[in-house]
Amino acid sequence: MALTLATWNVNSLKVRLPHLSTWLATRPVDVVCLQETKMSDDSFPQQELADLGYRSYFAGQKTYNGVAILLRAATLGEAGSVLRALPEFEDAQKRLIALDVAGLRVVCAYFPNGQAVGSEKYGYKLQWIAALAAWLRGEIRGHERLALLGDFNVAPEARDVHDPALWEGQILCSDAEREAFRGLLALGLHDAFRLFEQPERSFTWWDYRDLAFRRKMGLRIDHILLSAALAQACERCEIDVELRRLERPSDHAPVVATLAEGVLRAPAEAP
């Protein structure tokens, strides 16, 4: 059996739980990374997700941010080494959760939005990404099979933007943000979506306003980055836009990557 990994910014897990349930019932992804759960841990719908066949690991807060990783119990065991914040980065915002499962290191991240280039929040965004990169450097050394999934709030290239001229230099598209994204790739990670030929105008986020989804006015800001060993095993990667068509949708669509069977086996013996 192949192993599937997904990331989805739900923009309130409370509101999106019905969509998530329907989706997992039809598409039982093995590892699901969620962002913007917008709820404290004591209100996390652990039982509902268990009824759907998933173990939940979460790091939430009231109103804003919040991340979670769901593991399909039928295919995966309990997680180990669960981390709920970036080490050595003082941060009240819940934006990161990482765990070990099936020989994989899975990192789920909700990158700061940044609000506007040059703002205080923009500075925080760049600092946060720098701290993530510094931590990941060591993680990648220790874990040959690592996946970083989440809402990066960065559109890496012009082709990831519906109107590159309009967004030129703007938040999500600025040089410093794109440079930071390339810095993550430089650690030895690969953009799973770009391992394959993809349709033009492939996006993961569309503004709620101005009929942006219908007009295909979106950005590709949600990503799955894979270490070399996982990229080699990656068979496909796609955006599930159908969820954006539903009533009362999240403004983001999920991204799903499929890894080949062999990836679940124990690491090869050293020669």
Place this chain on the structure above:
DNA sequence: ATGGCATGACAATCATGA
């Protein structure tokens, strides 16, 4: 130039998102 829509906290607007 601004708000447009959605969500949550809170009780009429406001902070935040991207």
